[in-house]
Amino acid sequence: MDRVALRGLRARGHHGVFPKEREEGQTFIVDLTLGLDTRPAAADDDLTKTVHYGIVAEEVVAVVEGEPVNLLETLAERIAQTCLKHEGVQEIEVCVHKPDAPITVPFDDVTVTITRSRV
Numbered sequence: 001m002d003r004v005a006l007r008g009l010r011a012r013g014h015h016g017v018f019p020k021e022r023e024e025g026q027t028f029i030v031d032l033t034l035g036l037d038t039r040p041a042a043a044d045d046d047l048t049k050t051v052h053y054g055i056v057a058e059e060v061v062a063v064v065e066g067e068p069v070n071l072l073e074t075l076a077e078r079i080a081q082t083c084l085k086h087e088g089v090q091e092i093e094v095c096v097h098k099p100d101a102p103i104t105v106p107f108d109d110v111t112v113t114i115t116r117s118r119v
Helices: 019-024 039-044 053-065 072-084
Strands: 002-013 026-036 091-097 111-117
Touching (some): 002 053, 026 053, 026 072, 053 072, 072 091, 072 111
Antiparallel strands (some): 002 026, 026 091
């Protein structure tokens, strides 16, 4: 299986369990790795035979900017299901970063990574 990756998609969302997170929002960063067969697209040099990563990026940002959820796990699942709606995508790995998570000790990042497939 071939891979198409998008790294560092940024969007502001209002996800989290604390009222301040819901009210003020924060930046979330999403990394995606889409698994698909790119041979048909490469053979014909045809965008319609692969995944249009620009459209995927816009859809993922819309999910992050959309309806708030409590958990990163829920947000990652919604993103994965959005990506799997694209016909050629057979597998998706989603990593959601929450660099401004409300943690009381120094840290660099919090992430949740999930993998989903059509199988």
